Amino acid sequence: GAVVSQHPSRVICKSGTSVKIECRSLDFQATTMFWYRQFPKKSLMLMATSNEGSKATYEQGVEKDKFLINHASLTLSTLTVTSAHPEDSSFYICSARVGSQAGGGGEQFFGPGTRLTVL
Amino acid sequence: AQSVTQPDIHITVSEGASLELRCNYSYGATPYLFWYVQSPGQGLQLLLKYFSGDTLVQGIKGFEAEFKRSQSSFNLRKPSVHWSDAAEYFCAVGARGGYQKVTFGTGTKLQVIP
Numbered sequence: 001g002a003v004v005s006q007h008p009s010r011v012i013c014k015s016g017t018s019v020k021i022e023c024r025s026l027d028f029q030a031t032t033m034f035w036y037r038q039f040p041k042k043s044l045m046l047m048a049t050s051n052e053g054s055k056a057t058y059e060q061g062v063e064k065d066k067f068l069i070n071h072a073s074l075t076l077s078t079l080t081v082t083s084a085h086p087e088d089s090s091f092y093i094c095s096a097r098v099g100s101q102a103g104g105g106g107e108q109f110f111g112p113g114t115r116l117t118v119l
Numbered sequence: 120a121q122s123v124t125q126p127d128i129h130i131t132v133s134e135g136a137s138l139e140l141r142c143n144y145s146y147g148a149t150p151y152l153f154w155y156v157q158s159p160g161q162g163l164q165l166l167l168k169y170f171s172g173d174t175l176v177q178g179i180k181g182f183e184a185e186f187k188r189s190q191s192s193f194n195l196r197k198p199s200v201h202w203s204d205a206a207e208y209f210c211a212v213g214a215r216g217g218y219q220k221v222t223f224g225t226g227t228k229l230q231v232i233p
Contacts, residue, residue, distance in 0.1 A: 006162075034221070043209065043225045044163075093162055097219070107153070108221060112162040 002028045004096050006111035013084055014119055021079045021114045023094030029074035030096035034108060035067075038091040050077045084118040091115055121146045121212050123224035131230040132200050140195040140227050142184075142210030151213035152193040153221070154184055158206045166208075169193065180204070205231045 003026040013019050023033055031052050036044040048056045048069050056069035066088075068080040077096075081088050095108035122145045132138050144150060151170055155163040167178025174186040184195045193210060210224040 004162075032219075044223045046220065046222070049220065091160075095163075107151075107165065107168055109165075110155075110163040113160070115160070 002096070002098055002109040004030075004094065004109045004111040006092075006094055006114050008114060009112060010115045010117075012117045012119065015085050016083055018080055018082045019084055019116060021081075021092055021094075021116075023077045023079070023096070023111050025075045025096040025109070028096075028098050030077075030098065031074060032097045033071055033077040034095045034097075035069060035077070035079050036093045036095070038093060038113070044093060047079075081116065084116070086118045089116055089118045121150065121214060121220075121222050123210050123212050123222055125208075125210055125224035125227050127227045128225070129228045129230065131232060134202050134231050134233055135199050138195075138197045138200045138204070138229070140208050140210075140229070142193045142195065142224060143191050144193060144210070144212040145191065146212055146214070148215065149188070151215060151219070151221075152184075152186060153211040153213065154178065154182070154193070154195045155209045155211060155223075156206045157209065157226075163209065166195070200229075200231055202231045202233070205229055 005024045007022045033050045035047045038044050047062045048058045050056045050069050050071040052071045071077040093113040095110045124143045153168045154166040157163050166182045167176045169176045169186045177183050182197050207226045207228050209226045211221050213221040
């Protein structure tokens with residue numbers, strides 16, 4: 001099946017620094033990738049939708065300047081948390097959708113997640 | 120806007136017993152529907168999905184779900200639960216247009232007792 005990886009799996013950083021998380025589709029090309037944030041004991045909150053070669057579409061309430069998303073290739077999207085603060089600590093999960101599925105539905109393949117802790 | 124409700128936050132069942140996890144959705148047309156499972160500290164794994172056709176969908180690990188349009192429901196079932204099924208289960212609804220955005224429910228945590 002389609003495999004999505006994330007790196008790093010865990011990261012601890014100091015307040016005020018920036019952290020980059022990578023999301024890669026390993027065996028397929030993903031024109032669309034999604035970034036989610038999951039709070040403890042909560043559901044996944046969609047942060048943004050990322051399309052290769054274009055600007056990401058952010059959900060309401062998500063700060064574009066704080067959460068920078070780049071989708072430079074069909075297999076890689078990155079999320080950079082800029083000037084991180086303790087309230088940014090969370091579990092970040094990416095997903096990727098296989099190409100263009102006409103009538104095929106929006107199945108997404110999820111990465112294993114990245115645990116960010118900001119001290 | 121689409122939405123998903125999972126009314127049960129936590130469910131405990133005995134190993135070998137049957138299981139049903141409830142899911143209700145709100146969407147203007149026939150949606151895409153999914154069930155995902157998440158083990159602690161892990162990503163999500165797709166159990167099954169409904170796109171069209173037969174409303175009873177079979178998935179992995181012995182799970183099935185039935186799409187009932189009249190009730191706007193997509194409940195997940197398993198006839199006999201195994202201890203390894205203990206995890207968090209998320210129902211999700213996907214839009215058929217645009218970026219096919221997926222919205223997740225709040226999840227149901229399943230505990231399996233011997």
